[in-house]
Amino acid sequence: xxxxxxxxxxxxxxxxxxxxxxxxxxxxxxxxxxxxxxxxxxxxxxxxxxxxxxxxxxxxxxxxxxxxxxxxxxxxxxxxxxxxxxxxxxxxxxxxxxxxxxxxxxxxxxxxxxxxxxxxxxxxxxxxxxxxxxxxxxxxxxxxxxxxxxxxxxxxxxxxxxxxxxxxxxxxxxxxxxxxxxxxxxxxxxxxxxxxxxxxxxxxxxxxxxxxxxxxxxxxxxxxxxx
Amino acid sequence: xxxxxxxxxxxxxxxxxxxxxxxxxxxxxxxxxxxxxxxxxxxxxxxxxxxxxxxxxxxxxxxxxxxxxxxxxxxxxxxxxxxxxxxxxxxxxxxxxxxxxxxxxxxxxxxxxxxxxxxxxxxxxxxxxxxxxxxxxxxxxxxxxxxxxxxxxxxxxxxxxxxxxxxxxxxxxxxxxxxxxxxxxxxxxxxxxxxxxxxxxxxxxxxxxxxxxxxxx
Amino acid sequence: xxxxxxxxxxxxxxxxxxxxxxxxxxxxxxxxxxxxxxxxxxxxxxxxxxxxxxxxxxxxxxxxxxxxxxxxxxxxxxxxxxxxxxxxxxxxxxxxxxxxxxxxxxxxxxxxxxxxxxxxxxxxxxxxxxxxxxxxxxxxxxxxxxxxxxxxxxxxxxxxxxxxxxxxxxxxxxxxxxxxxxxxxxxxxxxxxxxxxxxxxxxxxxxx
Numbered sequence: 001x002x003x004x005x006x007x008x009x010x011x012x013x014x015x016x017x018x019x020x021x022x023x024x025x026x027x028x029x030x031x032x033x034x035x036x037x038x039x040x041x042x043x044x045x046x047x048x049x050x051x052x053x054x055x056x057x058x059x060x061x062x063x064x065x066x067x068x069x070x071x072x073x074x075x076x077x078x079x080x081x082x083x084x085x086x087x088x089x090x091x092x093x094x095x096x097x098x099x100x101x102x103x104x105x106x107x108x109x110x111x112x113x114x115x116x117x118x119x120x121x122x123x124x125x126x127x128x129x130x131x132x133x134x135x136x137x138x139x140x141x142x143x144x145x146x147x148x149x150x151x152x153x154x155x156x157x158x159x160x161x162x163x164x165x166x167x168x169x170x171x172x173x174x175x176x177x178x179x180x181x182x183x184x185x186x187x188x189x190x191x192x193x194x195x196x197x198x199x200x201x202x203x204x205x206x207x208x209x210x211x212x213x214x215x216x217x218x219x220x221x222x223x224x225x226x227x
Numbered sequence: 228x229x230x231x232x233x234x235x236x237x238x239x240x241x242x243x244x245x246x247x248x249x250x251x252x253x254x255x256x257x258x259x260x261x262x263x264x265x266x267x268x269x270x271x272x273x274x275x276x277x278x279x280x281x282x283x284x285x286x287x288x289x290x291x292x293x294x295x296x297x298x299x300x301x302x303x304x305x306x307x308x309x310x311x312x313x314x315x316x317x318x319x320x321x322x323x324x325x326x327x328x329x330x331x332x333x334x335x336x337x338x339x340x341x342x343x344x345x346x347x348x349x350x351x352x353x354x355x356x357x358x359x360x361x362x363x364x365x366x367x368x369x370x371x372x373x374x375x376x377x378x379x380x381x382x383x384x385x386x387x388x389x390x391x392x393x394x395x396x397x398x399x400x401x402x403x404x405x406x407x408x409x410x411x412x413x414x415x416x417x418x419x420x421x422x423x424x425x426x427x428x429x430x431x432x433x434x435x436x437x438x439x440x441x442x443x444x
Numbered sequence: 445x446x447x448x449x450x451x452x453x454x455x456x457x458x459x460x461x462x463x464x465x466x467x468x469x470x471x472x473x474x475x476x477x478x479x480x481x482x483x484x485x486x487x488x489x490x491x492x493x494x495x496x497x498x499x500x501x502x503x504x505x506x507x508x509x510x511x512x513x514x515x516x517x518x519x520x521x522x523x524x525x526x527x528x529x530x531x532x533x534x535x536x537x538x539x540x541x542x543x544x545x546x547x548x549x550x551x552x553x554x555x556x557x558x559x560x561x562x563x564x565x566x567x568x569x570x571x572x573x574x575x576x577x578x579x580x581x582x583x584x585x586x587x588x589x590x591x592x593x594x595x596x597x598x599x600x601x602x603x604x605x606x607x608x609x610x611x612x613x614x615x616x617x618x619x620x621x622x623x624x625x626x627x628x629x630x631x632x633x634x635x636x637x638x639x640x641x642x643x644x645x646x647x648x649x650x651x652x
Contacts, residue, residue, distance in 0.1 A: 068440055071500070116394075123391035130387050134378035136459050139500035143444035144374050146387065147437045151370055154433045158395040158426050225463065226454070302532035306592060308498050309521045309531075311549040439518060444500060 014201045021198045024191040039103040042096055044191055048199035049093035053121060056086030057204060060128075061153045064146035076142035079212035080132065080150065085206055087125040094118050117159050124152045234346040244347045246290030246327060250335045258342040268350070275345050276404035280397055283335060284364075289330055291368035292385040293318045295376030304376070313439040321434075332357050346408065352416040353407035359420060360400045363427035367392055370434045373441045399423050447474040448510050448523050448630055449558055450495060455504035457490050467504070473490040473628040474601065475620065479644030480634040485520050486650040488634035489528060492602045495632065496526050510599075522550070525593040528604030528634075532589070537576040539563055539588045542577060543595055550596045559595070566591050567617045582609040590621060601625050604625045615639065 025044035037138055057080040067075035097115060098108040109115065135141035257278055266274050269283025281305050285301040297362060305318060336357065371389045378384055410416075450472040457465040472478055480488050493499040495506060497520040508515035510523065529636070533542040540559060547554045563573055564588045569607040577585060586609040593601065603622075607615040622643050625631055633640055641647070 021420055021469070108531070120391050120394055127388045127391055130384060131374065131378060134384055136379070138458065138460070139502060140377060140444040143440050143500075144377060147370075147441045150437055151367075151430070151433060152392060154429050155367070155392050155395060155426065158399070158422060269545045301535065303534055305498055305528075306531040306533060306546070306589075307549075309496060309524060309526055310592070311521075313518075315549060335469050443497070443518065 011205065014205060017194070017201065018198045021191065021195045024194060029188045029191045037114070037198045041102055042100045043188075044195045045163060046093060046100060047192060049089045049096060050118065051196055052203045053086050053090040053093055053118070055083045055200065056089060056207075057121070057125075057156070059152070059207070060086060061120060064149040066149075067146050068143050069137075069144075071136070071163070073142065074185075074211070075207045076138075077218070078211055079146060081207055081210035081214065083125055083128050083149070083202060086208065087122070087129070089203070090118065090125055094122060110174050117169050120159055121156070122221040124156070128152070238307070243290075243330075245293070246286050246331050247334070249296075250282060250331055252336060253285065254339060254342065257282065259341075260341075271345075271410045272405045275289060275343055276374065276401045277407060278343075279336070279339055279345075279404060280352075280401050282339070283332065284393070284397060285295050285333060286335070287364060287368065288389065289364065290327055291324050291329075292375070292382070294324060294369065295372045296382075299376045301397060302390055307351060308358035308442065313442040317373075317434065317438040319324065320373075321365060321369045321431075324369050325361060328361045328365050329358075332361060348409060349407040349411040349413070349416060352411075352413055352420070353404065356400065356403045356420055356423065359423045360396070363396055363423050363430060364393065366427055366430040366434060368395065370430065370437065370441075374436060377444065379442070396423065397427055399426070413426045446510050446523075446599060447628065448508060448515070449473055450506065450508055450600065450630060451493065453504055455494055455506070456502050457493070457494060457499070458502040465494075465650070467587035468648065468650065469504075470646075472632055474503070474514070474599065474628055474630050475626070476645050477626055477631040477633065477643050478646045479641050480605055480632060480650065481636055481641060482650030483636075487649060489530070489604050491648075491650065492604050492632065492634055493526065496524050496602055497521060513539045520619065521597055524600045524602060525596065526602040526604075527586075527589045527593040527606060528602075530609060531592075535594055535612060536576055537552065539576050539580075539584075539591075540573045540575055542588060543591055546592050547595050554595065562595065563588070563591050566621070567614060571622055571623065583611060583614055586610055586614070587617065590618065594625070595604050598629065600630045602632050603645060605637070605640075606633065606635070607637065619643070 021044065025041055029041065029044070031038060031040070060079050062073050063082060065080035066072070067079060094115075097118065101110055101112070101115070102108045128145060128148060132141055132145050135144055261278070275320065295304070298307060340347065368389060371385060375384045375388060399419050399422040403416050403423065406415040406419060452471070453469045455465060455468045458464065464485075464638065468487075468491060470478065480491060482488055490499065494501050497506075497517055503563065506525070508517075508520055515523065516525060533539075534545070535544065540556065540563070543559045544554075544556070547559065560570065560624065564570060568584060568587050568591075572580070577588060580588070586607075593603070603618075606618040606621075610618060618640075621629065622633070626643075633643060635641060
């Protein structure tokens with residue numbers, strides 16, 4: 001367990017960092033070429049959110065597999081916490097994405113392959129919680145949810161990598177484009193990288209918070225049972 | 228295991244009836260309402276491929292989800308759990324689902340081609356695609372069916388869990404079918420065939436590891 | 445036949461906020477019959493499910509030993525025979541087909557004659573063995589369930605209210621089954637029937 005003071009130092013640093021990211025996103029980064037107005041600035045929030053949604057998915061898989069191997073209820077709580085945060089960031093990424101779509105392409109929803117991908121990720125997260133809701137036995141719930149997470153994880157690459165490349169996509173090139181080069185203004189890139197680090201920090205902070213809550217709840221239940 | 232599944236099914240005929248009738252009803256509805264002449268020539272490959280897989284997909288969902296739920300409903304799941312190794316159960320159920328789906332495809336696809344006047348240039352590529360598609364769909368459905376059998380409200384849950392997992396598969400299958408309709412060359416259908424094949428393989432391998440967990444929890 | 449010993453300690457099982465079983469310990473030894481008693485809902489069936497490995501405990505541990513070597517969880521089912529009210533056989537198959545199927549699943553090469561003898565020993569008539577189980581009375585079904593539990597001569601036998609649905613003659617059948625297994629198998633019977641309680645060498649009473 002990390003000490004309390006270290007915790008609060010990290011906590012404040014994260015806040016300061018995010019302030020810098022927000023300032024940078026609006027004032028430091030130049031206006032991007034080829035986009036309507038200032039719409040490109042949303043990239044500094046949209047891309048990190050999508051990244052965190054995927055990161056949370058990976059953390060969920062890691063915790064799920066650990067649960068299957070060791071059957072520690074805390075690992076199940078970890079998996080659920082990661083999925084919960086993943087769901088939130090997935091919704092945020094979808095919303096910011098469709099705002100951008102409205103400005104750039106005139107419609108909130110274009111059935112663009114990338115929009116479909118993120119919505120399916122959203123559906124997977126939703127299904128994961130629907131499954132958890134439907135199982136009363138906690139030991140069984142953990143196992144089934146972990147199995148579903150693993151199954152979803154192995155099918156997702158087909159979505160992210162196979163589907164968008166077959167179709168024509170309106171989506172701007174991802175950070176690293178098809179030619180394998182980074183095609184972005186230097187200052188924009190700095191802000192984007194800073195935002196990625198910042199959002200990852202936010203995820204880690206919220207995630208550890210959730211896990212601590214789960215730990216406390218479990219300890220309390222154990223105490224109650226032993227009374 | 229597979230032999231028992233087939234024998235049970237032949238006596239009860241729940242899944243065969245469900246799947247066959249569902250498939251037939253949707254096919255008739257689609258063929259009657261849309262018919263072969265309502266679609267413009269340039270839209271045909273696109274729409275016909277999509278409609279075919281939508282019919283197959285929903286007919287399959289109605290039947291495949293029953294494999295494990297029926298064991299839980301009849302209270303035979305626990306007896307089975309204590310008698311058999313998980314892999315034997317999984318293998319039997321998967322084989323049964325593959326057989327069920329293959330039967331559905333052989334019955335529905337030719338009928339669809341006739342009713343909708345669907346001309347297929349690459350018949351062999353399409354058959355290959357149907358075969359791997361059958362395996363991939365059955366493998367995913369078997370795993371999801373095993374998961375939901377142990378949860379409450381399994382009927383609705385199956386669709387919720389299976390649809391996001393099967394969408395990539397469905398998209399690849401529709402694309403492949405479109406290719407097979409317009410061109411006889413294997414090269415055109417190969418990307419879809421590879422994608423579906425890889426998905427089938429990945430799902431089967433994962434299931435071998437995951438099924439014992441799901442089955443014994 | 446190898447013998448199996450099961451020790452369990454501080455077993456607990458929770459369903460949501462509801463705790464069914466709390467801190468139960470004991471041991472199943474070969475040659476010893478344990479009777480598990482307690483009012484409805486006190487967790488008798490849950491305890492048997494945990495011991496058979498079809499359910500995971502919320503707390504506590506179960507240890508299987510075959511001779512001296514520990515047996516991993518995924519092999520428990522090979523040494524266990526179990527009959528309970530929530531374990532049915534296939535209604536659309538006949539008694540003989542059912543038994544043949546379960547014997548095959550366990551990798552046993554039992555001949556139809558052997559299977560028929562076992563079913564008759566448990567009180568079924570030879571002429572009934574070939575019609576679907578769905579046409580049987582509940583007492584006859586119970587006998588098929590018992591046959592399924594012992595077809596592989598298991599070193600561990602778990603029975604949940606074995607003579608429910610059985611008449612006086614059926615009770616005697618169950619009693620003779622217990623008598624046959626008792627010398628060499630580890631036996632647990634969950635029951636509130638005083639006649640069945642008399643089978644036990646040891647007793648666990650569950651309840652508040």
